Amino acid sequence: VMLPLKEKDKPIVQKLLSAGCCARCVLRFCCVSVQAAYRQAQHVGLHPILLVSAYFLQDSADIKPHDTESSQTVEDPPCKRAKLDPTEAVQSETDDAAMVTLKKEESSVCALCLGILQDLCGPDQLSSVCVRSVHLRQTHSILPSQNNRMLKFYSLPLQHSCWLHVKKEVRQKGLVLDKDDVIQVKEAFKWIMQGLVTKQLEGVAVSPFEVGVEFTHPDTESDCHFLFCTSLMLCLMPLHLRCFSFLLQSVFTRMAVVKALEKISDVKFLEHYPCPPSEPSGSCTPQDIQCLHISVFIAGRYNKFCRNLPQTPWVIDGERRMESSVEELIAAPILSAFRADGFNFSSSGREDVDVRTLGNGRPFAMELLNPHRSRFSKVEMKQLQEMINKSSDKIRVRDLQIVTREAMSRMKEGEEEKTKSYTALVWTQKSIENEDISFINDIKDLTLDQKTPLRVLHRRALAIRQRVIHSMNVRFVDSHHFYLGLKTQAGTYIKEFVHGDFGRTKPNLCLLLKTDTDILELDVESVDVDWPPPIPE
Numbered sequence: 001v002m003l004p005l006k007e008k009d010k011p012i013v014q015k016l017l018s019a020g021c022c023a024r025c026v027l028r029f030c031c032v033s034v035q036a037a038y039r040q041a042q043h044v045g046l047h048p049i050l051l052v053s054a055y056f057l058q059d060s061a062d063i064k065p066h067d068t069e070s071s072q073t074v075e076d077p078p079c080k081r082a083k084l085d086p087t088e089a090v091q092s093e094t095d096d097a098a099m100v101t102l103k104k105e106e107s108s109v110c111a112l113c114l115g116i117l118q119d120l121c122g123p124d125q126l127s128s129v130c131v132r133s134v135h136l137r138q139t140h141s142i143l144p145s146q147n148n149r150m151l152k153f154y155s156l157p158l159q160h161s162c163w164l165h166v167k168k169e170v171r172q173k174g175l176v177l178d179k180d181d182v183i184q185v186k187e188a189f190k191w192i193m194q195g196l197v198t199k200q201l202e203g204v205a206v207s208p209f210e211v212g213v214e215f216t217h218p219d220t221e222s223d224c225h226f227l228f229c230t231s232l233m234l235c236l237m238p239l240h241l242r243c244f245s246f247l248l249q250s251v252f253t254r255m256a257v258v259k260a261l262e263k264i265s266d267v268k269f270l271e272h273y274p275c276p277p278s279e280p281s282g283s284c285t286p287q288d289i290q291c292l293h294i295s296v297f298i299a300g301r302y303n304k305f306c307r308n309l310p311q312t313p314w315v316i317d318g319e320r321r322m323e324s325s326v327e328e329l330i331a332a333p334i335l336s337a338f339r340a341d342g343f344n345f346s347s348s349g350r351e352d353v354d355v356r357t358l359g360n361g362r363p364f365a366m367e368l369l370n371p372h373r374s375r376f377s378k379v380e381m382k383q384l385q386e387m388i389n390k391s392s393d394k395i396r397v398r399d400l401q402i403v404t405r406e407a408m409s410r411m412k413e414g415e416e417e418k419t420k421s422y423t424a425l426v427w428t429q430k431s432i433e434n435e436d437i438s439f440i441n442d443i444k445d446l447t448l449d450q451k452t453p454l455r456v457l458h459r460r461a462l463a464i465r466q467r468v469i470h471s472m473n474v475r476f477v478d479s480h481h482f483y484l485g486l487k488t489q490a491g492t493y494i495k496e497f498v499h500g501d502f503g504r505t506k507p508n509l510c511l512l513l514k515t516d517t518d519i520l521e522l523d524v525e526s527v528d529v530d531w532p533p534p535i536p537e
């Protein structure tokens with residue numbers, strides 16, 4: 001059996017095997033990124049001695065680590081044991097006396113992956129995944145299969161200890177091996193399971209779904225504590241022990257552990273942690289397996305035609321202040337059409353509850369979580385849009401379309417530089433003269449200094465922002481009222497420009513017209529973001 005290891009990997013392989021690592025962990029530490037190798041390894045490398053000889057039998061195999069292209073060219077070897085079909089593999093094991101004895105020897109749990117890449121990565125796990133995916137299929141429409149699974153739990157200090165164990169070897173032999181090149185357990189797990197699931201579901205139509213698997217292990221629960229104890233101990237001394245462990249729980253994000261491991265010196269680490277890792281008491285326990293349909297992303301533009309609708313649910317002290325919101329009105333028909341569990345809404349800026357959004361509308365995008373239906377034709381999208389339009393006269397939607405996760409970022413790109421147009425109904429204390437109108441109409445590119453408005457000070461930091469009003473035009477209504485059209489840089493506080501916010505915005509309309517002015521109504525006329533692309537009628 002051909003595996004992409006080389007003579008030069010031999011010292012590392014031997015070191016890892018004697019430390020009690022499994023075949024797949026050996027591949028990981030040799031930075032092998034050929035996916036097929038991980039799928040085969042279970043059936044080849046059952047005994048350390050056999051493993052080493054099997055690996056080096058074909059040492060001339062010219063596959064370099066991290067050569068992803070070659071991963072496609074590696075064919076299934078003609079060896080019966082390396083077949084991916086789990087049922088067949090079980091059969092051949094019982095047929096084959098040699099395999100049976102080897103199987104017993106292998107029953108020791110890998111000191112590095114704690115069994116995750118051994119039996120926990122086999123037919124048993126597979127069948128629970130498949131049962132769930134078939135359930136998904138029954139509730140739903142047909143798409144090519146594609147899986148994406150995640151492995152959440154893994155003890156990073158264990159990996160670090162193993163790394164320190166082989167590091168000396170690496171340095172001495174002048175091998176080029178970097179800690180970051182070591183393949184993560186979750187990657188290897190994904191490659192193996194993906195192969196198995198794809199095979200199992202061959203010919204079965206399943207929509208794209210995502211599988212989350214979680215493992216726990218008693219030995220490793222307190223594994224990371226020492227990393228934080230040294231720095232936390234001093235300030236936590238007076239605290240009760242339970243508070244301490246609670247704090248630790250909240251401290252253990254994966255990123256925090258990665259950072260702590262980067263900081264700790266090898267000597268300090270070895271004071272607290274066995275190297276090579278000690279023999280585990282047993283293998284991991286798989287926790288719940290979660291199968292979710294992968295998210296669908298929707299984009300469009302919305303108009304808002306009323307002055308009493310917030311963009312997002314308005315809750316003060318746990319109490320709802322308005323019965324609906326823009327996002328809920330848009331989302332309700334979409335959620336039921338896609339049969340999704342939830343959504344995440346974002347938009348290019350937002351308007352106040354009493355501001356209308358007219359013209360071409362405001363770009364928005366939403367992530368639909370766990371949608372049980374994901375394919376919609378253009379005609380169906382149009383029907384969905386019509387349904388939203390008819391559901392309420394407060395909002396309308398256009399350019400509704402399915403987009404990719406990546407495309408969504410275009411909405412936020414360069415948001416600050418974009419322009420927005422508004423119309424404000426303005427009241428003035430003194431009566432308006434013709435000179436006032438031409439004075440305002442002639443102003444170009446006026447830079448404002450805007451101190452954070454009083455009305456948003458409770459949720460925004462106090463700062464002074466500069467914003468530009470590119471142009472203005474006045475439409476006379478009566479001697480104390482006019483409509484002011486403004487074209488401004490995105491993020492300009494229009495209300496504050498008109499009433500001055502007690503001098504916090506300078507210059508402002510009161511200063512410019514030398515009288516008291518106030519804003520009675522405000523409409524957004526256009527949001528000049530060229531995403532999402534318009535859908536022709």
Ligand SMILES: *[C@@H]1O[C@H](CO)[C@@H](O)[C@H](O)[C@H]1NC(C)=O
Nearest residue numbers: 295342343344345346367369
């Ligand atoms: C919603 O989006 C935010 C930001 O993109 C993200 O942090 C959050 O996890 C998302 N929520 C869900 C439920 O996916």
Ligand SMILES: *[C@@H]1O[C@H](CO)[C@@H](O)[C@H](O)[C@H]1NC(C)=O
Nearest residue numbers: 303382385386389396397398
């Ligand atoms: C929904 O309303 C928008 C805005 O008025 C309009 O442009 C669009 O054509 C309408 N779509 C449908 C399908 O009714």
Ligand SMILES: [Zn+2]
Nearest residue numbers: 022025110113
């Ligand atoms: Zn292992």
